[in-house]
Amino acid sequence: MVPTNALDQFTHQGYALAKGLFSASEVAHYIDYFMDMVHRGGDGWAEGGVDPEHSDPLKRYPRLLQPHRGDKVAFDYMVDPRVDEWLTALLGESPFAVQTMVYFKPPGAKGQALHQDQRYLQVEPGTCIAAWLALDDCDEDNGCLMVVPGSQKLPLLCPEVSDSEQSWTADQVPIPAGLEAVPVIMKAGDVIFFNGQLIHGSGKNNSTTRFRRIIVGHYIVAEAEKVAIYYFPVFRMDGTQVTGLQANDQQGGPCGILRDVNGESIIEMVGSIEEATAAH
Numbered sequence: 001m002v003p004t005n006a007l008d009q010f011t012h013q014g015y016a017l018a019k020g021l022f023s024a025s026e027v028a029h030y031i032d033y034f035m036d037m038v039h040r041g042g043d044g045w046a047e048g049g050v051d052p053e054h055s056d057p058l059k060r061y062p063r064l065l066q067p068h069r070g071d072k073v074a075f076d077y078m079v080d081p082r083v084d085e086w087l088t089a090l091l092g093e094s095p096f097a098v099q100t101m102v103y104f105k106p107p108g109a110k111g112q113a114l115h116q117d118q119r120y121l122q123v124e125p126g127t128c129i130a131a132w133l134a135l136d137d138c139d140e141d142n143g144c145l146m147v148v149p150g151s152q153k154l155p156l157l158c159p160e161v162s163d164s165e166q167s168w169t170a171d172q173v174p175i176p177a178g179l180e181a182v183p184v185i186m187k188a189g190d191v192i193f194f195n196g197q198l199i200h201g202s203g204k205n206n207s208t209t210r211f212r213r214i215i216v217g218h219y220i221v222a223e224a225e226k227v228a229i230y231y232f233p234v235f236r237m238d239g240t241q242v243t244g245l246q247a248n249d250q251q252g253g254p255c256g257i258l259r260d261v262n263g264e265s266i267i268e269m270v271g272s273i274e275e276a277t278a279a280h
């Protein structure tokens, strides 16, 4: 049963936390399973391949991208009935599943600068939602998720340049005046569900000993007619494949530039990220 205060938090702040949704033994199994996978080379899912001798921790432990397309453990996480129960309560209808990723984020690894997932998924109409399961306890020391509560009500904002010391991604979405990024402190087994418009990211893992491992599923609302081509095939939460959706080939699309007017952020929409870059 999804508590009412979680529904309220999702509506007003753009995310909801399901504490202890997965057990300690399930978490331990995921850790063993995906660590073994990356240690044997990633089974074809590791972004850029695994380089065990590399000085960059993210080259030794790269993200696994879309493992559910061939791996049953990842697929079963994506369509887990507990995840579906929460998604259905938060959205009003069971969504379609389109993505899995596993992040290892070992000690010393950079984080991922603030962004909005809908920028990449390009869902139409509607948006996407994530189910992000902590496999380690997460806090600011090991690079927990950071969210900007309330930002799910914003349009897609035009990204700027990120801090390359902190982030392995080059783009960073700015935070409008009056909003702020807050850390989401989680225990292993907790799941955070967050809206695809929500500005979120994570900082560097400054710990010397602690990984920050997670598995995340991404979903699109069931009324969606289009999603970016990378996210096909699309699945129902009963595991069957959805046909009939169109590929959204809109690359980039419109985005908002923040203009400071007397200490308030006014959003000026432009047609594309290129237009925003030219306007700066």
Ligand SMILES: O=C(O)CCC(=O)C(=O)O
Pocket (backbone or CB within 6 Å): 103, 111, 112, 117, 130, 132, 145, 200, 201, 202, 214, 216
């Ligand atoms: O866990 C992170 O560092 C970022 C994850 C993320 O951005 C996502 O799952 O959409």
